[in-house]
Amino acid sequence: MGRCATGKVLIHLLDDTIQKGTLINYQKHYNITLFEVVVKMSAELPLSTELIEYGQEFGTGGSVIDTKGGVLGMANPTPRAAFIPTPLILRCLRMWRDLKCVPRLHLGLKVSSIKFLHSSHKEKISRKFNINAGLIVQEVSEGSAAEKIGIRNGDVIESLNEKCFPTTVELEIMLLRTCEHCVEKGGGLGSNVDLTVGLFQTRKEKRCTKKLTLNVSDDLEVIAGAIEGKLEKEDVDAVAFAHRKIPSTMQTG
Numbered sequence: 001m002g003r004c005a006t007g008k009v010l011i012h013l014l015d016d017t018i019q020k021g022t023l024i025n026y027q028k029h030y031n032i033t034l035f036e037v038v039v040k041m042s043a044e045l046p047l048s049t050e051l052i053e054y055g056q057e058f059g060t061g062g063s064v065i066d067t068k069g070g071v072l073g074m075a076n077p078t079p080r081a082a083f084i085p086t087p088l089i090l091r092c093l094r095m096w097r098d099l100k101c102v103p104r105l106h107l108g109l110k111v112s113s114i115k116f117l118h119s120s121h122k123e124k125i126s127r128k129f130n131i132n133a134g135l136i137v138q139e140v141s142e143g144s145a146a147e148k149i150g151i152r153n154g155d156v157i158e159s160l161n162e163k164c165f166p167t168t169v170e171l172e173i174m175l176l177r178t179c180e181h182c183v184e185k186g187g188g189l190g191s192n193v194d195l196t197v198g199l200f201q202t203r204k205e206k207r208c209t210k211k212l213t214l215n216v217s218d219d220l221e222v223i224a225g226a227i228e229g230k231l232e233k234e235d236v237d238a239v240a241f242a243h244r245k246i247p248s249t250m251q252t253g
Contacts, residue, residue: 011037027102028220030084031076032092085169091176103179103189104172105214106221108144111135111157113167125156131200133166134158141223149210151199158207159198179216191216 011021021037062075064083073085095102114122114134125131135157140147158164165171182193195212 009035011035013039025096025102027092027218029104030088030092032074032084032089032102034093034096087169088172088176091173095176095180099180099183101183101189101218102176103183103216103218104221105175105178105193105195106144106217107175107214108141108146108221108223109137109151109157110139110223111137111168111171114156115166129156129200129202129205131156131158133164134200135165135168135171139223143224145213149197149212150201151197151210151212152201152203154202156200156202157197158200159196161196162198182216187216189216189218 009021009023011019013019019037019039021035023033024036025034026032027034064072064075066072071086073083074089076084092102112135114125114132114136117125117136122132137151137153137155137157140151140153160171160174163174165174178193178195182191187193192213192215195214197210197212198207199210200207
């Protein structure tokens with residue numbers, strides 16, 4: 001079911017040798033490319049390095065390592081994310097191994113976690129709406145299912161299918177896992193999946209539950225023609241935090 005054409009590549013290994021490999025899949029949304037190569041050597045992940053410094057720039061594909069030497073993910077400086085967390089990489093590898101495709105639900109939204117907002121913004125949200133966790137809608141794609149059911153910038157997604165997702169990494173894993181279950185049950189690329197969204201609408205200051213029908217796709221999701229919505233003056237403070245540009249996939253939680 002994977003739609004990536006195979007191709008021959010040359011892979012430079014750590015022992016300075018070059019081996020022929022095969023391109024087996026390219027996941028456009030996460031910018032992850034999978035290669036297959038047969039070698040007679042063991043591969044070790046870097047556990048620590050003394051070269052990591054605050055503010056250091058990483059090349060695409062390099063490891064992102066924490067202060068204790070743990071590998072957090074892979075550097076991936078794109079407009080969508082600064083790096084890809086390890087749980088997402090492992091989920092993509094598992095899906096390709098089992099399904100031979102890596103589909104993802106197209107949400108039609110760009111969101112950020114309340115957990116990683118500046119403390120002043122979190123305090124404002126808590127005082128005004130009594131909300132301390134959830135995902136803030138930053139952008140809504142024009143014509144998307146999310147836009148059609150009334151989701152707008154500044155709204156807070158408190159749950160999906162009655163489960164809370166405090167970080168965007170957990171959200172992304174859920175989007176992948178849902179597609180995995182869909183394919184395992186006989187669905188495929190282009191199928192539709194229904195999600196129940198627990199939503200707090202900041203303009204109306206009320207909670208509601210909506211059904212969101214999403215498409216299973218292995219293509220890149222582009223949030224196009226973002227819907228800003230018409231804000232009254234008194235609404236500005238309530239949703240101003242939604243327009244802060246926060247790299248969503250960096251939020252490892």
